[in-house]
Amino acid sequence: MKKGYRFLAVLTIALGFLSLMRDSFIGPIALVTGFPDEMVWQWVVGAFSASLTFLAARIFNQEFIHGYIERAWNVKVPNLIGDICSGIVIFIGGCLILSLVFKQNISALIVTGAGSAAILGFALKDFAVALATGIMLNFEDTFKVGDKVKIGEYVGRVHQITWRNTVLLTDSLEAIYIPNVKISDAVVINLDLPNANTKQSLTFNIDYDVSVESAERILYAATLGAIGVKFVSPPYVYARELTDSGVKYEIQYVITDYRDRKPAEHAIIKSVLESMRVANITISSGVDVEDRIKIANRSLDLYHLVQQVRLFHQCSKEVWVSISNELVPRRFKPGDIIVHAGQRNDAIFIIAEGMASRMMINANDSLVKQRFIATEFFGRQALFALMPHIATVTAEADALIYELSKESLQKLLGLYPELIEIFASTLAELNLEEERVVSVDGALKPGEISHVKNIYIGQLEANYGRETHTSSI
Incomplete structure (x- = not known):
């Protein structure tokens, strides 16, 4: 038995036995004190009930709130929550003792308690909402510890979910504490659900002297040949826009893990530039010829292809x-x-x-x-x-x-x-x-x-x- 329970448990057992000993204990005490036997018995039973109530409140606080719930939800429950729950148990026990043992009318006490609870609830409304949201986040599958999420304007990996805050760890290892109250009204995007796949795109502006078919083939092949990129499905190449300097092409691709989007983007750009360099495709970045970025100073005709072999x-x-x-x-x-x-x-x-x-x-x-x-x-x-x-x-x-x-x-x-x-x-x-x-x-x-x-x-x-x-x- 834990030390915190030992004294209350011994006291409760002792008072329980004493309350049963009307002739051998209650009577002599009444005789010595001059109080009626019934009154002495009520006080002994009341003391027993109070001790039992405090024992139940402590067990509920330590074993259920800070024990079972923390283990089941893998969160640290604030001490205030345990204290409030213990207070509720003690209040209910006190009302029962007054009503059943001392035969008192507890209507006024209940009304007073309800009013106090209302005042306390109003004072702690933000905390109550945060608490309710924390409970909801632990029960629902919106996100869990380890998921990469976007909550409002913040993006990071869920590091911890407490009753009051959700802690995000950004890519730059910064900890962001977001109150659960705000999460209840925010748009949450879980990048890990339903899986880690992510769709990305890249755009390239290519000269008009390159045929659409040639640009599509080379961009497609270069994307597919990017080293180290794991695609969910083959990429797509689209001619998106006619600009003053050339045709804007968009490469759309889906990779297996959003965490690889930066390395994948680097590998694809590297592969595209290399393919365009050997194929002599020109990337345009301005209206004037002087403003264009040349990948290589060669043409696309067969003669120059032979030169490059x-x-x-x-x-x-x-x-x-x-x-x-x-x-x-x-x-x-x-x-x-x-x-x-x-x-x-x-x-x-x-x-x-x-x-x-x-x-x-x-x-x-x-x-x-x-x-x-x-x-x-x-x-x-x-x-x-x-x-x-x-x-x-x-x-x-x-x-x-x-x-x-x-x-x-x-x-x-x-x-x-x-x-x-x-x-x-x-x-x-x-x-x-x-x-x-x-x-x-x-x-x-x-x-x-x-x-x-x-x-x-x-x-x-x-x-x-x-x-x-x-x-x-």
């Missing part, structure tokens, strides 16, 4: 024109298979718009997804070594892809035999970069480059004729 970087302008004339455009919808694993299609495919991907085994023998965006290409072994494609490549967005076939390459090598050296050198660099064969300072090893380059020269001479190469020496 790494395989052709070392070629001359004349060769770029010839390659442009040999490229065959192919269009694919999302999910379309461009090539199958093991398919013999002696060609490389250059991404002009959109995005494609394939599953590959990396250097750590892990299965990873490799994505191709504008100016990137795949199918090197298929075209230069005449081997089957090593993996199935699928379009992840509406894609415009140019194909360079074996016949076209044969024609180009016949016109420009020096391309064997150029292609072999570039292919060697790409191969070594993928295998991560680098020296301590990060540069590719010259000996390795020369060795792999000779292998590619041998492949090209074997597959496309040695005479084209030797005639240029």
Whole structure:
């Protein structure tokens, strides 16, 4: 038994026994004091009832208010609440004692108590409303501790819900105490309900010289290819407004967790700018040409696409024109298979718009997804070594892809035999970069480059004729 109850419990038991001992205790006390037996008995029973009332009030306060309720609701109940509840129990017990034991009319006392309660309630009306709201917040599922909410103009994570205040912890780790009275009238937005998904949008102003289809494909592919972003569903790209400087496009996307909205926004902007840079799309920010923000100083035509493909970087302008004339455009919808694993299609495919991907085994023998965006290409072994494609490549967005076939390459090598050296050198660099064969300072090893380059020269001479190469020496 708790020490706080021990004295009252012993006193209550003792008075209870004494009240039952009319002949052996009540009578002698009445004889000594000169009071009637009935009066002495009433006072002993009254003392017993009062002790029992105080014991009940204390148990109700400690075990129910500060015990069960605090454990069940996981909140700290203010001492004032417990004291008020104890006072109510004592008042009710006192009324019963006066009425049942002392046979007194308690109507006036009840009226006085009710009036006092009304005055007390009016004085504590704000506290009562806060108390009621606190109880309601603990019973309802509006929000709970740990939820990210917006209450009026305040946004933060619920840190604590007390009987008087709700404490929000902001992203900058500031504690905001909002009275529960205000919450009862405020608009509450729970960002965690029904789930943590959130819809976001970004806008870009793009020059009129970029077709809507091209802008849509590149923005869609760039958004979908943003690293680390977990989408609930594929993004949407809309042309929203015609401005003086260009077309305003909006990207709408839904991510799985609102807590990731800033990193997701950063990753998407980074991916969009990179895709626009390699595709030479211009972002406009003013009416005058001088005010426009250029992502890259290139055009969108096929000639400049060829210029940007790494395989052709070392070629001359004349060769770029010839390659442009040999490229065959192919269009694919999302999910379309461009090539199958093991398919013999002696060609490389250059991404002009959109995005494609394939599953590959990396250097750590892990299965990873490799994505191709504008100016990137795949199918090197298929075209230069005449081997089957090593993996199935699928379009992840509406894609415009140019194909360079074996016949076209044969024609180009016949016109420009020096391309064997150029292609072999570039292919060697790409191969070594993928295998991560680098020296301590990060540069590719010259000996390795020369060795792999000779292998590619041998492949090209074997597959496309040695005479084209030797005639240029």
